[in-house]
Structures are given as structure tokens and as C-alpha cells.
Amino acid sequence: MSADDELSLLIVVLDTNPIWWGKRALGEAEQFTLSKCIDAVMVLGNSHLLMNRTNKLAVIASHTQESRFLYPGKRWAAADPFGEGGPSMESNCSGSKDGKYELLTAINDAIAEEIKDLMTKTDMKGQQTETLLAGSLAKALCSNVDINKMGKDLKANQEIKSRILVIKAAEDSALQYMNFMNVIFAAQKQSILIDACVLDSDSGLLQQACDITGGIYLKVPHMPSLLQYLLWVFLPDIEQRSQLVLPPPVHVDYRAACFCHRNLIEIGYVCSVCLSIFCNFSPICSTCETAFKISLPPVMKAKKKKLKVAA
Numbered sequence: 001m002s003a004d005d006e007l008s009l010l011i012v013v014l015d016t017n018p019i020w021w022g023k024r025a026l027g028e029a030e031q032f033t034l035s036k037c038i039d040a041v042m043v044l045g046n047s048h049l050l051m052n053r054t055n056k057l058a059v060i061a062s063h064t065q066e067s068r069f070l071y072p073g074k075r076w077a078a079a080d081p082f083g084e085g086g087p088s089m090e091s092n093c094s095g096s097k098d099g100k101y102e103l104l105t106a107i108n109d110a111i112a113e114e115i116k117d118l119m120t121k122t123d124m125k126g127q128q129t130e131t132l133l134a135g136s137l138a139k140a141l142c143s144n145v146d147i148n149k150m151g152k153d154l155k156a157n158q159e160i161k162s163r164i165l166v167i168k169a170a171e172d173s174a175l176q177y178m179n180f181m182n183v184i185f186a187a188q189k190q191s192i193l194i195d196a197c198v199l200d201s202d203s204g205l206l207q208q209a210c211d212i213t214g215g216i217y218l219k220v221p222h223m224p225s226l227l228q229y230l231l232w233v234f235l236p237d238i239e240q241r242s243q244l245v246l247p248p249p250v251h252v253d254y255r256a257a258c259f260c261h262r263n264l265i266e267i268g269y270v271c272s273v274c275l276s277i278f279c280n281f282s283p284i285c286s287t288c289e290t291a292f293k294i295s296l297p298p299v300m301k302a303k304k305k306k307l308k309v310a311a
Helices: 018-027 034-051 087-092 102-120 133-149 174-189 204-213 223-234
Strands: 006-015 056-062 067-071 159-168 193-198 217-219
Touching: 006 034, 006 133, 034 056, 034 102, 034 159, 034 223, 056 102, 056 133, 067 102, 067 133, 133 159, 133 174, 159 204, 174 193, 174 204, 193 204, 193 223, 204 217, 217 223
Parallel strands: 006 056, 006 159, 159 193, 193 217
Antiparallel strands: 056 067
């Protein structure tokens, strides 16, 4: 199959948690800000589109209150999804005075405009401070389904190879464990790779996602060098990776989160009906409300004492 017969779709899910990025900007001597991270994502997206004329790109912001497409954004024409150029590109592009390809300029402008709108409208008065990563991955899978349904974008016998790159900043949320695992198995069923580029602490959920779907998990040792790792590790597709010397696989933390307290546990109790996991024993499953019969040890009858007959 030639390169033109394959349509490579790269979906970048970027963690834009304002609390984590705000603490990072205030507490670290190395000023690696969200804007620099977005610049690295733009370079990665532009490089992916330049690799082949049939390549497609989508960028999703995983926020604390919503998951939003940065590209293609709201202002991008619905008839021109994932960047095909044409009149919609000319209306979104500010010009190519520096000789840059007009489509790349339009994409960068759209991403910058959407992320600015997202951050300025963020209201942190509520209690939600965790990144909605599971919802963002679900939206990424839905976008892959949408492009499969677009007959006008696909030629006869053209194959779509999709992969998702997650750039993770904030810590994992055990509350999203079930939704996250459902997304992972859905991606595995659709043969979609999930790669993970972790900026801060390790993510057990993303380790499982990469191991199950066949992706690459990488914890960036030096954040200002993020762009170099993105171009080295995550720009090549699955066929090209076999010819490169990439970082070795990491140990995967396969601990599950209990349904009662959402804590990661190694040993627990599993419901035999719905397979829910609990850290403490309960005679009634809180998920499916199944009552279990507890077999108690048989009660031993007390022996009657023989009365001694007085002589």
C-alpha cells in the first residue's frame, strides 16, 4: 500500500489545567509556561502535516471544566474538517508574509485564538480542579469515528491510521478510573494507539493505556526540551518507530482503583456479578446491589455436663 493510500490522523490531547500551569509558572526557576508548551505542539502538528499531504491533525484542550477542540475550532468551516485548505483557510489565515505555508499559519492562528478564549473564560470558583482527561480521550475517539464517516474525504481503499498523543501535566484522578479504562479498551478495539508524554509525576492510567494499545509512554526528564522529545519519539508513526532507537518500555502500574474510595489498591474484594472492586468487604455490592450469602462456620452445640451422683 502506497503512502497516498493511507490517511494518518494525529490527535493531540493537551492538558491545560490552569492550576498546575499557574503553580509551575510561580514556583519553578525554569520558566516553562503553557504558551511554550503550545508552541511545541504547533511545531509537532506542522511537522506531521508536512510529512505527507494526506496527513490530518486535531488538537484538543483537556481543561478542568470542559474539553475543547483547539483545531479544528469553532470558526473553522464544517465543510473543511482537519484542514484541507480552500476558501475556509483563506478566511482564517492572516497571511503568509514570512513565506510559511498558508495552511500552517491558519492552524497556528486557530489554536492560539481558541486557547486564549478558553483560558480567559475559565472560572475557578467551583470545586472542580482535576483535568477532564477521560472526556478528552472520548472526544478524540469520536473525532476518529467522524472522519471515518466522511466519504468525501476518503478515497477508494484508503486506510485511516489514527493515534492519540496525550501531553499530561496534572496528576491522575482516581475518580475517572472507570471512564478512563472504558476509553482505553474502546481505543484498543478500534486499533488506535495512545501515546503519553508526561511532564510531571508518572501516570499509572496512561501507562496502562500505552501498554494496552501499543503506544509509547515517556516522562520528559527536562521540560524545556519538550519539542525535541516530541519530534524524536512521537512524530514517527508505528511503521517508522521500528527503525528507530526509542526509549525502553517502562514498568506498568496495573493497580486498580476501588469503587468505594477511588484509591489505588493491590489487594481487594471483587463482586462476582459486576466485577466491581472494593478495598473493604461489604455483604451488599454498592454497584449492582447484589446481596451475598455469607457461609458461617457451623455452630457447635455445647456438650451437656454429666452430673456426678453423690455416694
